[in-house]
Amino acid sequence: MELVNLKDSSERVSFAQAVKQGIGKEQGLFFVEKIESFSDSEIDELLSLDLVTRSQKVLRHLIGSDEIPTLENIIADAFNFKAPLVKADDNTYCLELFHGPTLAFKDFGARFMARVLSSIIGSDKCTILTATSGDTGAAVADAFYHQDKINVVVLYPKGMVSPLQESLIATLGDNIKAVEVNAPFDNCQDMVKTAFDDLEFKQSVGLNSANSINVSRLLAQVCYYFEAVSQLSKADREKVVFSVPCGNFGNITAGLIAKALGLKCRFVIACNANDTVPRYLSTGNWEPHKTIATISNAMDISRPNNWPRVEALCKIMGWSLSDFDFGSVSDENTKQNMKALYEKTGYILEPHASVAHKVLSDNLKDGEIGIFLGTAHPAKFKEEVDATLGIDLPLPKPLADRMNLEKQKKLMDADFATLKSYMLDELKLGD
Secondary structure: OEEEEOOEEEEEEEHHHHHHHOOOHHHOOEEOOOOOOOOHHHHHHHHOOOHHHHHHHHHHHHHOOOOOOOHHHHHHHHOOOOOOEEEEEOOEEEEEOOOOOOOEOHHHHHHHHHHHHHHHOOOOOEEEEEEOOOHHHHHHHHHHOOOOOEEEEEEEEOOOOOHHHHHHHHOOOOOEEEEEEOOOHHHHHHHHHHHHHOHHHHHHHOEEOOOOOOHHHHHHHHHHHHHHHHOOOHHHOOOEEEEEEOOOOHHHHHHHHHHHHOOOEEEEEEEOOOOHHHHHHHHOOOOOOOOOOOOOHHHOOOOOOOHHHHHHHHHHHOOOHHHOEEEEOOHHHHHHHHHHHHHHHOOOOOHHHHHHHHHHHHHOOOOOEEEEEEOEOHHHHHHHHHHHHOOOOOOOHHHHHHHOOOOOEEEEOOOHHHHHHHHHHHOOOOO
8 A cells, every 4th residue: 555645745655654654744644646446346245244354355455465464353353342323313323433442433543553553563662642632542542551662642632621531541551641731632733743843853762643643543444434334224325424523534534535435425524613624615715713622622623634635535536625515513502402312312412423413414415314423422521411411321331440540641831842851851762
């Protein structure tokens, strides 16, 4: 599999190199230049398979036969949980992606990446530096916990992740280091990008990133779009509309790769008050505003890192950005939608799923089958869910077990020099 740096087309790397390197020159993202689609009959055959077997075939098709000899075993180990399609309303289903160990969709990508990286790293040192707006950090921490030769540093914005999300990030210790930053997520992400630009530092600690900058995360997420469609009747499989709650736009990039492979579907972009992309699609002007804190905090990103990949894939496939339906939802409307669906059908939405469900409902056409992505278990946002719905949602065991553990975290301002000193001096990662 050959990948090209979207900012410097002279830099071309294999899949394995892209996984190890994370990001290219000038902070460029690695991405494909072409995608070979499956035929309709091949799609039908894939949809008849189980999740693991299908994912093995899809990812082998994308990555190629000459890379990652243990790929099939990696997938079987990483994808050892389900992703059920659950009816939430008339012609509307939730793809529940929160049945993994940290109860979030990021488990798919993080577990896959951790196993791929471990298989290719050899004797090299490796430090994962990642920024999270909520669920990425928890999934990455769990996926890499106790991995030999790999240290993990997770940056997250102070006061802008839920208490449960923070517990999943900051209570592991060992090779997992939690850093609470006095700034929004975008500043955390900027610190990661700056670290990758410091070539001496990057080399000294074996720097890598495990958020959706890393292409392995994206490819893993392609698989659950196929899994969603496979759970529908054959008559409904060509009527699918996916609504994706968008923050950094990695999740919808993965969905568009699935579409490019031949899955028949269209996509709805669902945002909260951080509506850079909806405004861009409406006006043609890219004008990020200051990040706004919302109850759907994992989407509180005003400069989505993966948007260049979306535009690149549209160019590759000859798609128009005008083909996207989109919308943004305020906190108040998010809560109203959570309450309305619960009173109507009893289905419990957390804020991110509510944003996706609301925008989907506003854009679903007659005869279409709507699927919105449930990216996190409602209990990860227990305070908001309980207050909005008037219930006492029980905590699943993985969350209950971590809530009362001591948090091990470092608080710092959004300053790369401080972060660098912390990583080199206090963590001794440069030794």
